[in-house]
Amino acid sequence: QVQLVESGGGLVQAGDSLRLSCAASGRTFSNYAMGWFRQAPGKEREFVAGINRDAETTAYADSVKGRFTISRDNAKNTVYLQMNSLKPEDTAVYYCAARDSILYSRSRNNYHYWGQGTQVTVSS
DSSP, rough: EEEEEEEOOEEEEEEEOEEEEEEESSSOGSSEEEEEEEEEESSSOOOEEOTTTTSOOOEETTTTTTTEEEETTTTTTTEEEEOOOOHHHHHHHEEEEEEEESSSSGGGGOOOOOOOOOOEEEOO
């Protein structure tokens, strides 16, 4: 089992920045590829960013590319999502997820463990 706990969400204005953190415990964090997903009211949970377990390969949804950065610190068992130039359409609950694989996936169905989520609200 892997337990994931997100933090860092909040209410910000358009153009502001936030950094989300996801702390993992349980099994060896470095064995897992990680992803960030988000879910807005009435919408499906969507891929935001992913990072391989070696941290050398990352990927982003087109809607956040150039504004968000995913990173991980395997020594701290933590994955981060730096979000800059936030827009109202970024408002959602953000979830981190762990996949028992070298590679991240853009599909939520390929992740084995999920955090409880953290709310991000961006006002215009």
